[in-house]
């Protein structure tokens with residue numbers, strides 16, 4: 001079946017794209033995802049986050065991918081290139097976010113594939129990420145062939161409070 005979304009890399013963000021990405025982030029936090037923010041995530045904080053991302057994208061410190069369907073932006077993922085000078089071959093994969101309205105249709109897997117392809121195109125040979133231990137995302141990464149390294153208990157707080165453990169993963173490309 002032809003997917004109902006398309007994925008592209010953005011090299012600059014306008015105000016409408018920042019707003020749309022804020023919607024996706026707020027939806028994920030509303031849904032209980034542990035993605036750096038506590039609940040409730042206000043629009044102002046979400047927009048401020050994406051403005052920082054936009055500056056990083058403009059500076060070449062990040063690659064930003066977005067998925068769009070007929071209703072607009074429905075998913076996103078980032079590669080962070082702003083790492084120490086002795087790790088030019090590596091990137092961190094971060095902020096994999098799929099709006100709840102399009103989950104469980106393969107978009108997460110498609111964003112992973114697109115992020116890995118982008119990393120290869122940028123000359124990266126190693127990707128690293130962390131995810132809530134045994135959560136939806138951790139299953140996605142394991143399925144995509146990422147190597148589980150180990151867990152760090154009490155790494156972060158869930159959006160509604162309470163510690164969660166994180167699991168580190170890596171993938172050699």
Ligand SMILES: CC(C)(COP(=O)(O)OP(=O)(O)OC[C@H]1O[C@@H](n2cnc3c(N)ncnc32)[C@H](O)[C@@H]1OP(=O)(O)O)[C@@H](O)C(=O)NCCC(=O)NCCS
Nearest residue numbers: 028033096097098103104105106107108109131136137139
């Ligand atoms: C984790 C996340 C990105 C996954 O996105 P997604 O688009 O739902 O991912 P996929 O559709 O590729 O896979 C999700 C599930 O749907 C299943 N699936 C995929 N396509 C399907 C289809 N056509 N029909 C039925 N099921 C399908 C997958 O097998 C997978 O099953 P599992 O949960 O049993 O492992 C999404 O849940 C999310 O954004 N969560 C909140 C934010 C978050 O936690 N991000 C991770 C930060 S590290």
